[in-house]
Each structure stands twice: as structure tokens, then as C-alpha cells.
Amino acid sequence: MRVAVISDIHSNLEAFEAVLHDCAKEPVSTIINLGDLVGYNASPGECVDLARRHQMISLQGNHDRAAVRPRLAEGFNIFAHQAVLWSASALNPEQKAFLDGLPDTLLLWDRYLLFHGAPDNPEAYIFYLFQAKKAFTHMRKRMPRVQIAFFGHTHHRAVWQRDVRGRVQSLPIPRGLMALDPEEMYLINPGSVGQPRNRHWEASYLIFTTDPPAFEFRSVPYDLRSAQAKIREARLPDYLAERLATGV
């Protein structure tokens, strides 16, 4: 089974459409969206509608939650705060109801764990070794059958591995297909579709094959200028448009 795993679309319709087009070249059976459909960029409603049309498995991210309950955006920094309030004003009630109904964690096919930030806290990040260790510990205690988890939130591609001896390490980002050892545990982040932060502007996602388990990161160019123009037209902070070009 071929599965596309995407995350952090953040209202970037141009990037989202480019990724879906790329997925369609070698059809996938399922698309998994790890959350944060909205926020930051300027096409929140269109992105929600597109996700619904494709019937993808979607999670709720912290920006999705705050777009439905703007009070939650008080803790966001000034850029994210401004953008999520704008998203809230641009979404219709049906689109908000869709976001509101999404789960923040999902056990898929009884084998794969999906979450936005961390397995026990959708707001938390997995950037560092201690955070990855905490996530693996949570998985082992609560879901001992699960070997592979997908997460987002950081906007950085990442592959964390816990080997049979309990050693946790961050693996180098593979250039091509990477086979996963069924004896070991993995936490995999596909990067961000709509606001990648790995110093490269192209939309990031991954293709996962289940049998045998393997995955490949993908980078997809998109109409950057159009996405930037929409941000400026919406009078969102200019920095949000600038950063798309540099992948920050």
C-alpha cells in the first residue's frame, strides 16, 4: 500500500495543489494529513475544502484549533497570532466545523500512530533527543504494538530511530528510498507542505509504503509568487511572504 503523508499545509493552496498533483503521478491509496491545514498563509478556506474533497485522513493541529477558538491564539507569537485570527475570519462555519471535528491523535490500521506535535501533547515539539525519547516511551507504554509514528508541527523533516537495545538517535535525512527495520521503532516527520523550514522553499512531504515498510521524502516546486501575493493582498505580516522564499 502506498500512502502520502503530508503536514503543516498552513493555508498555502499553491503548495498543497502541487503536492496533490505530485502524489497523483504514482497513485496513492491514502493521504494522511498530520494537521495545521490553516494559519500563516492566505488560503485557509480553499485548503480545508481541498482536504475534504480528497477525503484524506486528517488530524487537528494547534493552528486549526485556534482558528476555531481564537482565544487559544493568545499564546501564539505575533505573526502566528495575526495569521490565525485572519484565518478565523476567512473560514465559513462549515469549514470551522470540519476543523473542530478532527482528532489530534489517531491510531491507523492498528499499526501506525499519527499525531501533530507529540503523542501526549499536540502542542509539544519533537526537536531534540529528550523529546524523541519521551515520545518513544509513551508509545511503548500505551501502544506496544506500534513501531512507526508520523508527526508534524516542527516544519522540519526528521527521522528518529529507537533500536532494539533502546538507543534513540536522529538519522540523516535519506536522499532516496529508506527501508525501515521492522524490529525497530521510528518517528518520522514529513516536513511542511505550506511553510517548510529546512532552508529550502519547495513543499515537503513523503511517500510511505507499508509492505515492506519504507519511505521517501519528496520536494515539490509550486507557484511561490502567487502564494506570496495572496499573503500581501490579505495584509498579513510581510515576513510571512518573505520567509516562503527562503524556507525559514
Next chain:
Amino acid sequence: MVYAYAKEGKLKDGSRVVLRPMVAEDRERLIAFFQALPREQRLFLRHDVTDAEVIRSWTEQIDYSRVFPLLALAGDRVVGDATLHRIPRGWKRHIGTVRVVVAADYHKKGLGTLLVHEMVELATEFGLEKLWAELPLSAPAALAVFRKAGFSSKAVIEGLVKDLQGRSTDVVIMVCDVGAQYG
């Protein structure tokens, strides 16, 4: 109004301030803010902020890609000024330097904490991995504010800087690992 975005912050006494980026039109407000600072607080600032030319140079040469200045306002009055300084290239490109100044009548209200936390949050947006702050060893309240926001003391350098009266001052170097703040 040139600035298009702002955010409210709540202080310990329940009062609210507005946080927004500094714009050129803030020159007079900033001059009033810095001139009202007590002399002993001004002694530890890097620049002579009573000099209107210094403030003019800041407000006329705003470049958010190098320095992101965030003001806290109570009504039309500036009550806090936080800046995040970045070096776009080179081996320190992932490090930002934070400086925060709070009006004397807003000390102990949580404004410093609010501003430092906002700087830590903004660091992720700018792709920064570490934040750096230099504080006088003789300012324990300021050190506590930075510590609460996730900074830790890395070094004390004796007599590193001289205040505006020429007296040597010990400086604490504090660093915040930005990604580790969200575990």
C-alpha cells in the same frame, strides 16, 4: 497607522498592553520612553538613549531582517521595548540576541516576562536555534525573568563592559535553546 498587526498581552495586575512591531512613527514615543527611564537603569544600556539622534537612527533605519523591534504600549505610551537581533550569515546565523527594556513603573508586573517569552516564540519563526542575552550580574530580577523564559547562565565575565559613567560591570551570558522550550 503603518503597522498592520498587533497583539494584546495581559499583565499580573490584570491590565493589558498591546504588543506590535516598532515603526518610524514611534520616534517621539520612544524618546519619551527612554528619557523617562531612571538614571540607574540607563547606565546599563548599550547606547545613550537620551540622545534623540540615537532614537532617530533606530526609527529611520528599520530593517526587520536584522533587528525585529517589538514595543509594548499602554494606550499611546511605550512601556516596554524588546529587540531580537539577527546576523543573517556566518557561523552565528542561527543565534539571535535579545535585549529588553521595561519602564520603571511596569517593573514587577510581568511585562519583562511577557516580552522575553514573545522573543523566544518569535525565534522559531525566524529559524533561530539559540538566543543569547547579556545582563549585568547586579540585576537579579532581570536574570530571573530570562531564566523563567528558558535561558540559563553560561558564563560570568568580570568587568566586561563599562557603564555610561565608565565603571566596569560584570556581565552574565545567558543562552536559550529554543527548540527545547517546547517539549
